[in-house]
Amino acid sequence: MKLVEAYNQSIDRAQTVSNQKQVIKIGAGPLATGVKTNNLWIEIGKKHPELTFDFISCACALGDYNEFLSGIGEVFDLVSSVYNDPVLKKYHLQALKLNETPLKLSITVTNSLSRKDQITLNDLSDQTVALPEKGKFDCFDKARAFLEQNPKIHTKTVPGFDMNILNKCVSNNWILCSAEDWQTAHPLLKSKSFNWNCNTQFGIIYNDKSNAATKNLIKTLKKN
Structure with missing residues (x-):
């Protein structure tokens, strides 16, 4: 039993x-x-x-x-x-x-560039692009070097890409260098294609x- x-x-x-x-x-x-x-x-x-x-x-x-x-x-x-x-x-x-995934540019909806389908290097003159510090990721270092071809582009080094930084991009009209898969990260940022060979x-x-x-x-x- x-x-x-x-x-x-x-x-x-x-x-x-x-x-x-x-x-x-x-x-x-x-x-x-x-x-x-x-x-x-x-x-x-x-x-x-x-x-x-x-x-x-x-x-x-x-x-x-x-x-x-x-x-x-x-x-x-x-x-x-x-x-x-x-x-x-x-x-x-x-x-x-x-x-x-290709790197793209996330642009605040209030920026006139957000209405363009394709962004060129000349379009970014007098714009500020947010990037992580050098040495963190090869693809973003490559993107920084590409942007530096146009001396009129301002780059902003940010400590990371969290929601606080995304909000700063919106409030300061910065353009975010981002990955394609982040396109829904912030409702006030629109992801745009850019003619460069930067992938990750x-x-x-x-x-x-x-x-x-x-x-x-x-x-x-x-x-x-």
Whole structure:
């Protein structure tokens, strides 16, 4: 009788475990996400109802670097963001590349340039373009060098691209050098194409020592 009870209890425990949802914590912020990845989580959630996504507020990848990167694997399991290989190596991270995203210019809706479909280097004369400090990201360093071809363009070095900086861009009429996937980051900034060859990698960043649920999700994404 005791053996039967023990067996039934073990079956109940196994069923309970199998019915438990796997929770994956995703770092989210105005610049630590993208339209494509938002759609990706929706599709994955439909195909894998056993997964639950918790979105955790985090600093931007180009904001407080240490806080953002140290949070991967601790505060949250993964994040979608721009990245480069030296950063991954330095912080023992890995990335599943989703695409090469072009850098664009995000312009406040009150700026007349926001009504143009394509921005040229001459259009930016007497404008101020916000960029992260040199040495943070190769693609933004390349963008800065390109802009410096026009001495009439003013560059503004900002500590990062968080919501506070985006608000400053709007209030000061600065133009933000941004990634394509950030086009919905601020409702008063419009993303515009610019004729330059400045791209960066965009993908899912996760820790080398991710938990089982995160590893399984990455495997699923690689198959798609």
